[in-house]
Amino acid sequence: MKKRKLGHSDLYVTELGLGCMSLGTDERHAQSIIEAALEEGINYFDTADLYDFGVNEEIVGKALKNVREHVIIATKAGNRWNQDRSGWTWDPSKAYIKEAVKQSLKRLGTDYIDLYQLHGGTIDDPIDETIGAFEELVSEGVIRYYGISSIRPNVIREYVAKSHIISVMMQYSILDRRPEEVALPLLAEHGVSVVTRGSLAKGLLSDRVLDKATGKGYLDYSYEELLNVLPRLKESVGAGRSFTEVALQYNLANPAVASVVAGASSVEQIRSNATAVRGRALTDEEVALIKELTKASVYGEHR
Template sequence: MEKQQLGASNLFISKLGLGCMSLGTDENKAKDIIKAALDVGINYFDTADLYDFGVNEEIVGKSLKSVRDQVIIATKVGNRWNKDQTGWTWDPSKSYIKEAVKASLQRLQTDYIDLYQLHGGTIEDNIDETIEAFEDLKKEGLIRYYGLSSIRPNVIREYVQKSNIISVMMQYSLLDRRPEETVLSLLKENNISVVTRGALAKGILSEKALTKIPQQGYLSYTNKELVELVKGIESKLVKKNRSMTELALKYNLNNETVAAVITGASSIHQIKENAHVLQGNPLTMEEYLLLQELSKQTSYSDHR
């Protein structure tokens, strides 16, 4: 599978990454899915200390231990489980980040994390202190690089100006084109890559599209608008040997700032299918412009 450079780093990640949150806690099943991902050429695995109270990191660590030098492990920090595990609080403090990284390293059974991401962020945070924590971890060799996982333009802007982030993970899809307004161009100008999640929009942009459309709609789309959009794409593009999943994933990758699309998988079939549709030619300019014409250009209303 083709790999792309992540920002200005020396990390080269597969165009398709595995979002590990959906692996579940059945260790054998999860290991089989991760092995299938490796078999199709995926080298980028995204987890977080929040997922399944850390069990997700443990499974990822065990599954990748034998190929550690061949893969890129990304995890996240900032959400702190309450003692009774009924919820979590936001804690981007330097002291917590430096404490949490040690627990993640232990669960992942590794000496270093390739990409350590702040799992959110608000404009009210002490951003300078958070950056200081990540920079310390780099100097200590516990992480190779750090990034941000956020959809908030005001937060992203602060980290672009003040830090050495190499990537931003954000929600982006044909149904959520908000990043196109300003964020993607800002990151491109600063040689910071985007890793996208939600490209399939909860299955609405998949082969089961018409059965996945929620009655209440999705983001700025009503149910009726989604039906019309899906039918329009199917009639104008899917009939030309492009699957809905292929169009959705390649739409994101058409933007040169996007280094990889992250998809979850609860089965080996999903891994193989997503990898298969990324083979072959990228979207033509005609296809890309038609998808933009059929969908909405939306803007962020909050956190600007």
């Protein structure tokens, strides 16, 4: 599987990464999916301390223990679980991040994290303090690099201007083109890579297409609009190839994108995603047609 450089780092991530949130807590089942990912050549695994109260990190760390030097582990921090685990609060403070990383290292069973990400963020955060925490962790050798997971243009601008982030994880798909307005051009200009999530739009852009459509629609698409646009997309650019392939290749067609992180709840799903990423790249004409058929939505908030 092809790899792309992650920002200004020396990390080269596969074009498909495994989003580990959907692995579940059955260790044997999760391990089978991770092993399938490794067999497909995937080297990038994304987890977070928030997932399953940290159990996800434990499962991922154990499954990757024997190949640790050959894989890139990304995890996240910033969400603090309540004591009764009924919910969580946002805490981007230096003190919390430096404590959270110790717990993640322990659960992952490793002495370093390749990519440590702030799991969210607002413009009202103590951003300089947060950056300071990540910079200290880099200098201490606890993490190799850091990034953020955010869709907010105002937050992304702050980190691009003030920090040494190498990546931003954000939701991006054919049906959610909001990053194209500001974030993707800005990050490409500054050499910061994008790691995408939500590329299949909750299954709407998979081969099941309208099976996943509901009366609620999707983002600013009504149900009726989905009934119109999805078949047109499949007919115009999906002929002779899977719709999953079209969806993932659309993300990879943007020069700012380094990797598409997709979840998988079965071995079959990870293999299908890997096949899609190895498929034929979209032509400039196909990308233009997709943009013509879909909405160039923008963020109404967090400008």
